[in-house]
Amino acid sequence: LHGVNSANLFGFFVFQAMFCGTATTILSGAISERASFLGYLILAVFVSCLVYPIFGRMAWGGAIEAETVGWLNQQGFVDFAGSSVVHSVGGWVALAAIMVIGPRIGRFNKGLPPIQGHSIPMSTIGVIILWFGWIGFNAGSTLAMNNAVPKILLNTNTAAAFGGLTTLILTWILMKKPNVPHILNGVLAGLVSITASCHAVEVYQAALIGVIGGGLYLYSCHILEKFEIDDVVGAVPVHGVCGFWGTLAVAFFGNSDLLGTSLNFEQQLLIQIMGSILCFILAFGGTYFFLLLIKGIVALRVCKEHEVQGLNVTEHDASTEILDLLYSMEMQKNNGDFSEQVYVEPNTEVGQIASEYNRVLVKVNEEMNISLEARKLVELEHKKTTDSINYSSLIQHSILPDNAYFKNNFSDFFTIWKPRDVIGGDIYLFNEFEERNECLLMVIDCTGHGVPGAFVTMLVKAIERQVIGKINQDPNIEISPAWILGYFNKAIKTLLHQESEKSKCNAGFDGGIILYNKNKNLIKYSGAELPLFLIQNGAIEVIKGDRHSVGYRSSDFDFIFKEHEIIIDKDSYIYLTTDGYIDQNGGGKNFPFSKSRLKETLLNNHKKSFAKQKEILLQINMDYKGQEETTDDITFVGLKIETKL
Template identity: 45%
Template sequence: MKRPMRLMGCVAGGGVSWRWLMMLPVLLLSSVALADDEAVAAVAADAVVSEAAHEVQVNLDFVWIIAASALVFLMQAGFMCLESGMSRAKNSTNVAIKNMADLLIAVVAFWAVSFGLMFGVSQSGWFGTTDFFVDVGDHPWFAAFFVFQAMFCGTAATIDSGVVAERTRFGGYCVLSLLISALIYPVFGHWAWGSFLHGGEPGWLEGMGFIDFAGSTVVNSIGAWVGLAGAIVIGARIGRFNEKGEPRKIPAHSLVMVYLGTFILFFGWFGFNCGSTLAANTDIAGIAKNTALAACFGGCASGAMSWVLSKNHLPKAEMIANVLLGGLVGITAGCAVVDAPGAAIIGIGSGIMVYFGVWFIENVLRLDDVVSAIPVHGMCGAFGTIMLAVVMPSDLLGDVSRWGQIGVQAFGVVVAFAWAFGLAFVTFKVLNAITPLRVTEEDERIGLNVAEHGASSSLLDQANAMHRATSEEELDESFKVVVEHGTEIGDLSQHFNAMVDAVREQRRRASDADGRRVADMERFRGYMAETVASIEEQTEQMSGILGTTSGHADQLNRNAVSVSDELHKLTEALHEAARSGDAGRGFAVVADAVRQLAIQSESSVSNIAEMIGSVREVSGEAAEAMGRVATTIADANSGSKSVASAIETEASHVVQVETSAKEAVTAATELREQLG
């Protein structure tokens, strides 16, 4: 500022040299040039700062998407813990290996085919036609984007594994995993997200305005609908339903693992939803808030419903974990476009959807879904995709009416179901006709850890040893199991080995007793043979005795008839005497007849007495024989009661004959006394 004031003073004083006047234009031009340099420098500095800020933002975007990819990758561990815990211990290793196989197959297929189908340059909005066998070259963003989307593909592929767990062949399952990773998921993904990499022509659903920010339908429902097809084709686990078709609970082998998996999934879901911004910006905060709210409201809703609606009025552990996941699935589509109340509504609605969806799958469709993935990922994914259009703020709808957006969302959900379920069902049917997708009944019984992978565990060894011990007749040292000292299963193994020793000792004693029992039976068999022979001999004797008795009875009958005839003659003689005129002569005739009758009666009575004595003797012998037979029969404990009954019957007949004979003798004696 001093230099210009001095110059003005010189001019005013008139003492200005012409040289100064000539230099004035030069000085003016220099001042203008200096001002221009300062402006250029400022612009250049702003450009440098802007470029640096852009570079920092780009680097942050790369760091964020790779970090989010790591979080989504960690969800595979969450699915593994959840599904293994829900399964029985004998199949837990198989479930874990299948989860690992899902990731491996998905990443390889996504690199070779799926990335191009999903994000390549679109062919009329139906599928991509470029970027197969991805080579990033000078495009590092391709690499970051590929890693993030490959983790999404692995998530979609692993959802169906929980549905068909515990009864699916490993080889067949790998084919199913390849199908969803290489075809079903990427094609539908192109329909909804086709312009995310190259821009340009969008997928045909995307062009209609279909919204699915992070994959409620694109990822979760697609995986669940494939699992639904598998559950129908492969069928339920043995024992899951009774003879009437009513569901029977097969308990989870480790609820602790289930909850560990749930926490890991909850943690990883922040990367799943927030990472879908594909940029490190302030939108992440709101998305994370909606994700947390929906999950927690869903979990609270399930706890309340369990307290109120369950039979024992207690919160079900599996239900709380599944409903929390249902809330996460439901909010995934609209986490970037709904507010906090909308997130809460979606979370509560998803909880209700899971609670009644599980009942519907089991009791109406009668399907076996081991981890309830169909209601959690399928139904909640569809619900959240449609519900976002109901609760999203009006200013985000744009030119579309709310009902119009609801219609687009519902149409996208139906398309997803038709595509995933239809193609998977047909493919499963064809594969199952070529080679069974289900393991054998024996493999299912022993568990897929052993049957499919040759793996084992102390608990499984113990269970198998106990099963062998109950099915084998002889136990030896091979039935004992190795004791794992210092653990609960080790204590159980010790007790089992002691039981094996005790059973072997008991069986040895039983075997010795059986030997003695066999010897006793042999002796008893010989005694029985002798007894049977004795009975036969005594039976023959009884037959002879009975024959003699029968003969005596006949003789008695003849004597009785003879006495009767003589009495009849006597009666006629008395009548004749009465008619005779000559009383003396008539009485003589009668007296003669009476004498003859008396002689005959005396002879008959004598004969009858002898016969009665004989009958008594025979009866005594019969009674003695019967006693011997009865004793023999009692000793032999046989079924000869009919013989004793017959003998007793004959003895009663003899007694009756004896009584009749006595009566006849008495009548004859009385008659003789009356006659003289």
């Protein structure tokens, strides 16, 4: 423009600069929310300095001089106000940028709702402003105030209206409700579609162009969704596709006299197609390869953290009152600290929200302080209870027999004692009678778990001391496991007043008692519900206990337990366990482990050392249980008796 003094040329330059700016800004909406500002600036310079001037020169060269010096307009190509030169250029550049930069985070994740626009009212106002501004675009392209302007204005508004109505009806039919964002873009689709031919068509033709433009817009949106191309504002369907359609509409509907190209329909259609394809090649192809070229040099996309936080903050440090409030609330949530109130912006709606939020914070802090004091009291009481239970566990451990007793009497052994809780209702007891050369093992499964079960074990221990006292007082007494179970039965029922059905207490145990006489190589066994597992000569036998528990209200006071005698004339492997191991649920289908599995396990491993057997049994129990809860306390004793030759 240096040395130019023509007012018309200056005005035309400004007019074209606005067109160029429009083509450039079409791109910004399509790649918003993830493109870097620097990347957009570089692309804007590329479009405004190369793509738009080159294609604009081809299509409009000589327009100010009323001459045809561009290659396309010399061939008869007509694009009155920029369906291709402005809108298709912007749309195809946007498509290239979208494909290179990629979709927004979460845009096409299955199960997530679609990302909604910020404000439909603001979008509506924006479309109304664009609609009004289109008067300047289309009517201004006459470069004069003449008789053609009124019809151009009428055609422009008609196409816009019918484009919006078309999308309203189609979305109502296809989506069951009229979709406002699509309706707004339908108006723009009609405007873009009529832009190339607004000077050369009749009003009814303008309406049809708008209808087709609205339909093409919706279909194009569907195609982009199908291929997961994330166009935020629908720039490609509105400007790229409808710009392409609007350029072809010149041939389909344009008055040849008004077009002034002296071409027939076929010739006009051919040059319109050629021009549209050339526009696509230059705008899309040129931009796509340019972006691939600079992609490794310039960060076209922001990092994930910045995208999630928002580009207005991370790229421009431009926050708002609502963002500041949300940030303060987020910090309180993350830190778990609600003691500080948020800032109240005076005389704004956000300030009113912040003020009400602060009132809630005051109430929350009052309730939290009350809860905190209550929590401290609960924690203190919990600590006292936990300390008592832990000390009770020490006491319960202290009454278990030392392993030295087992070493003195058996070739090999193992013991497993695993309460379900810190303390439990299982216990095993062992006594030696050196003068008799006998030993006595009791495995007891008392009522319940935890504290109640532990109380019953202490009662069992007390009664056991009575039994042992009676045996030690009379050297001639014959020790009988069956008699001992009967004694326990009567003692528990008497001590807990469980002879009567009106008794509120109902405690007792299932158990098994083994007496080993080393002089006679004889085992005596009596069981209350618990079986004894015996392996001799590679075969396993289950010696069942009586179907009668000890001490409960339902137990017969005078019940006589059965006593089994086992001659140890060969190497023998003896196992006695409470039902906690057998009844453990798990194994995928959440069924109990069962006696049959335990028999198989014992038979397969009885030749191994008892330390190894213990390890195997514990591992099998853990593997079978999996993620299920522990069902019951577990007590498991294994004994090996070798034949003395």
